[in-house]
Amino acid sequence: MKKVFSLAVSAALAMPLLAQEIVPSIDEQSQQPREERRRESNVWPAFVAICEYPESVDVVGVRFTIPFSTRQENVTGFDIGLWGRALTFEGLMLNVLRNDVKDDISGVQVGLYNSAGGCDFCGVQAGLWNETGHVRGVQVGLVNTAGEARGLQFGLINRCETMYGYQIGVVNVIRDAELQFFPIVNVGF
Numbered sequence: 001m002k003k004v005f006s007l008a009v010s011a012a013l014a015m016p017l018l019a020q021e022i023v024p025s026i027d028e029q030s031q032q033p034r035e036e037r038r039r040e041s042n043v044w045p046a047f048v049a050i051c052e053y054p055e056s057v058d059v060v061g062v063r064f065t066i067p068f069s070t071r072q073e074n075v076t077g078f079d080i081g082l083w084g085r086a087l088t089f090e091g092l093m094l095n096v097l098r099n100d101v102k103d104d105i106s107g108v109q110v111g112l113y114n115s116a117g118g119c120d121f122c123g124v125q126a127g128l129w130n131e132t133g134h135v136r137g138v139q140v141g142l143v144n145t146a147g148e149a150r151g152l153q154f155g156l157i158n159r160c161e162t163m164y165g166y167q168i169g170v171v172n173v174i175r176d177a178e179l180q181f182f183p184i185v186n187v188g189f
Contacts, residue, residue, distance in 0.1 A: 065095060099127075118147070130155075144169075149188075163188025 058074040065081030073087040084095040091107045093099040099109040106122045114125045116132035123137045131145040139146065144153040146160040153160065158167040163174040165188065172186035179186070 114141075158186070160188075 059072055060076045062078045062080065063072060063075055063084070065079065065084045067081070068083030068085070075084075075086045075088070076090045078091055079086070079089065079093040079095065079099070082096050083098045083100075084093055085098075085100040085102075086105075087102050088104045089101045089107065090105070093101075093107070093109045093111070093114075095111045097111060098113045098115070099111045100115045100117070101109075101119060101121075102117050103119050105116050105119060108124045108126070109116070109130075110126045112128045114127045114130045116125070116135070118133035121132040121135045121137065124140070125132065125135070125138070125144075126140045128141055129143045130139045130141045132139075133147045135146045135148070136150045138151055139149070139153045139158075140155060142156045144155045144158045144160075146153070148162045148164075149160040150164045152165055153163075153167045153169070153172075155169045157171045158169045159171075159173040160167075160175070162176040163186075167174065167186040167188075168184070170183060171181070172183065173181050174186055174188045177186075177188050
């Protein structure tokens with residue numbers, strides 16, 4: 001049974017390696033390299049990202065980031081490891097050190113440092129430091145920052161430009177409110 005399980009795991013891990021073409025060819029109809037078209041359409045049910053290999057694959061299912069991943073752009077499902085990055089993400093990001101999404105995210109980020117850049121975030125961020133451009137949902141951590149927040153910020157330090165919801169913590173700052181600072185609970189509407 002152990003041999004069958006190890007063979008299945010080895011086969012699943014080797015799939016991205018076997019799918020790579022040695023020389024990209026041109027399709028006569030589209031005049032676009034076949035490798036570029038594959039990047040737009042490939043979807044893997046389970047994927048292991050080792051640093052920056054392979055360059056670009058859309059992932060649906062589970063992505064293991066060993067030790068980090070920067071090249072896989074669109075991820076739907078689970079992202080588990082040390083340091084995960086994506087252009088768009090839907091699902092659960094569970095990386096120990098950092099979760100980073102550039103364009104659009106829906107779901108949950110759990111890690112020491114969670115970043116949704118300047119993009120729209122819908123869901124939950126839980127970690128020591130959470131930051132996003134626009135959040136609809138909940139931020140739970142020691143430090144929570146957002147451009148525009150709709151929902152709840154719960155932490156030691158909470159800061160946002162515009163707030164439609166509640167901040168619970170020691171330092172609560174809403175830059176666009178009449179009462180910009182208030183300890184324990186701050187409300188913005």
